[in-house]
Amino acid sequence: MIDAHCDLLYQLWRHDYNVNQSDALQFDLEKWRASPIKVQAFAIFVPDTTPLNQQFDVALKMIDLFYEKIVLPNPDIxxxxxxxxxxxLQPHQLGAILTLEGCHPIGTDLNNLVRLIDEGVRIVGLTWNNNNAVSDSVMSIEGKGVSRFGEEVIQLLNAEQIWTDVSHLSVRGFDDVIDQADHVIASHSNAYRICQHRRNLTDQQIKAIIKRDGLIGVTFVPEFTKSSDFVSIDDLFEHIDHFIELGAEDQLCFGSDFDGITNTISGLENVTGYHRFKKELFDHYSRRIVNKISSENFIRKFPRIN
Known part of the structure; x- marks a missing residue:
């Protein structure tokens, strides 16, 4: 199985957690190895409260943590x-992918994004919940679309064969990405028809991603799943059912957002919950569909070939 989004790097930067095992983490290396997740995407998420002149340095620090704590000390990763x-990837190996959640750390310097891509970033979210020089976010009142600089960012991502991530993006920004990006992903978003949260995708947006042969990461954020204090795995299946009913079985993957959330779905409190989730997936869907959304869709659409 493949997971397209977690915030472990942010937690390691913010706290002195033991990456090998920590009860404070929803994703650590011990839990990862005990789970069915074969490949994990690790987001570089710089809080927007970080001073502007320090944001890119913090992004680089998270990349250092990725290498120092996850990749270099562990030959199996x-x-x-x-x-x-x-x-x-060999049977005994795990895969780790760097991603960027929000382009605010690059400021208005395209060379900063080039540096992150050179370090291995392969999914780039244009915004988090804050506006930046690339585009407004979904939380913006004005909801402006992709800027002239943002167009340059998308052109670079196209040239470098990198996914452009529309999760967190304004509606107008989403439409701009659909028009301009070669490789579109919503790394961690659910269906708005099922749960009316502004971070979720409308049917029109889902159909646009299908038309572009993009990718949608079903997320485990409780408030994106159901407007309730208690959210179960069955509630998550309502979203998957809806995506499939719209024709998105070739677009689905997973983007848990572990360590980016405080509340969790019952049964999916951490990455080891994927065992139960995988079993229930096979109870609900055919093996062909489960294999697609567990890994095949993600692998088939990975933009950069070599």
């Missing part, structure tokens, strides 16, 4: 930068 590397 391989950094994934291409589809070829993804396909060549």
């Amino acid at each position: 391989i950094q994934i930068q291409s589809k070829l590397e993804l396909e060549n």
